[in-house]
Amino acid sequence: MPAVRRPRPTLLDVAAAAGVSKSLVSLALRGDPGVSERTRERILAVADQVGYRPSLSARTLKQGRSMLVGVVISSLANPYHTEIVASVEDAAEAQGLSVVLAHGSRERHRLADRVQQLGDLGVDGLVVVSSWVPAEVLTTAARRAPVVMVGRTAEPVPGIDSVNNDDEHGAALVVRHLAAQGHERIAHVNGSRRPAGTARRRGYEDAMAAVGLESHVRTVEPDGVAELLAGPGRPTAVFARNDVEACDVLDHALDAGLAVPADLAVVGYDDTMLARRARPRLTTVQQQREVMGTRAVELLTGRLGGRADDVHEVLEPRLVVRASG
């Protein structure tokens, strides 16, 4: 039985089958109060029976609205990003909006293409969960539809709302936690120059100074961690900029024969699935992911409702203490 693809039925087909005008079908389908209950039910039944489905392109073209929210992420491989997407999706759905997702690796031009594609598709708003999208791409996109950035940009982009967590504070929570346990040689693994990485590094350094300790910042690549863990002067605790790199540190600790947390405490950031899977379970910093998704969608609808001033929302993270430190 080969799939026979016939032209999909239109409003006109439904109208013909129901013996009414096509306007009436349209009205009935969207529950217009001017259509009697009996008529509406009859029309719905006919529509269902002929397999009618509205054409979103026709509707979007006519309405100028698509009820679509575009979400752009750099990478499907990063659990922090995909977990954010899920929360945006839940929030959008609650508002009657559908989400279309696009991802584009860390190549700026590919991400820019994706942003433009979603714009061409006619999304009513755009949520960007990637700090790799250039500011001018965001600005251009915002001329067509509101854009909200989940996460940090290097500096605020005029016209773009944002929601992110307070990375400095998150880093400080980690430092205080480790210092309170008596650690004095607390290293920070962070080679990132992205805004969040920079903020966490700054938070670490400030907090270390505040508790009277000396900062030690290292990068993962190429042998940063191995060198860090070698020799007698090694740290007793490592704070990594995110869970992925914390797992790398755990890996190196294992190689070096160090017990975690006895010989070395390890703390991550983001509280992703990796933290919950790691051995030992990773102490980490949790962002308010659910709230971030909800707020992102609220910021979008706020703009659609006419708000003109930029909003930058900063949420407080919290420390999740598990077995690793």
Added chain:
Amino acid sequence: MPAVRRPRPTLLDVAAAAGVSKSLVSLALRGDPGVSERTRERILAVADQVGYRPSLSARTLKQGRSMLVGVVISSLANPYHTEIVASVEDAAEAQGLSVVLAHGSRERHRLADRVQQLGDLGVDGLVVVSSWVPAEVLTTAARRAPVVMVGRTAEPVPGIDSVNNDDEHGAALVVRHLAAQGHERIAHVNGSRRPAGTARRRGYEDAMAAVGLESHVRTVEPDGVAELLAGPGRPTAVFARNDVEACDVLDHALDAGLAVPADLAVVGYDDTMLARRARPRLTTVQQQREVMGTRAVELLTGRLGGRADDVHEVLEPRLVVRASG
């Protein structure tokens, strides 16, 4: 500087700015040979300058084609699925098609919604990377646009093409590998009733019989693995139905004080990022992910080109031996 959202420029605006008719702009934009080089360049420059972007809904409505491929996955959290998506995307892009992604957890109705949504959007084809989409939903979707299933369905769905790996063979590769190392008590952890799970279990059982060994199948939940690893009669090797569950087994082995692979060999399936991250690095079965994406898109374009008979492509997996067994 609040983002001023003015109505986006249309073909008509470009035409006015360039002092030509709107048909000519349309022709020029799509590189019609009937437009002189000079005129084309001038029009492109004007379009660019006024910030013109074509409306995909208008184009789709007119053309009946969107140049969009929809991809549906159950979960963004499963690396096997997201890695497949990346390969589909690369293949689609090479054909000038764009990918829009939708995900919907394992709830059948939510997945069905997503499939319908993508259909409403007007995608030219659908790639389904989830065995949780009911057959009737696939069939309905296929009336609008070709559908290809990446992975297995319980039985072939008429009208739907598919590409998947030979799970029975993959399982047999694992059994033979372990048996060749002298293992005699090789257990299989697999509580899945999904098509792939069932096939891997069957492959395991058949291969065990072929090498003259007795099968031991256990489920992960709730304490299956812990019980399996306890006591003197425990297996010396465990083959898990996928990398995720193999990591669970590694976890339990650690709890039970077993050294891997000395006390217990562990093998997974899928060769995801989890396998490459696990300690010790996981021996696993690799599907031809790149080829799967490419073939999926080829099957789609084949249908669009008019092919009417169903194609079911089965690819050979291969064993990737790492440190765990």
Added chain:
DNA sequence: CTGAAAGCGCTTACAG
């Protein structure tokens, strides 16, 4: 409650 009509932004013959 119902139907004829206009128009969203495009593409595509068709006539010059």
Added chain:
DNA sequence: CTGAAAGCGCTTACAG
């Protein structure tokens, strides 16, 4: 090479 016109499938006043 150029322009007027029709039509994709919808929604939305508007007149009955």
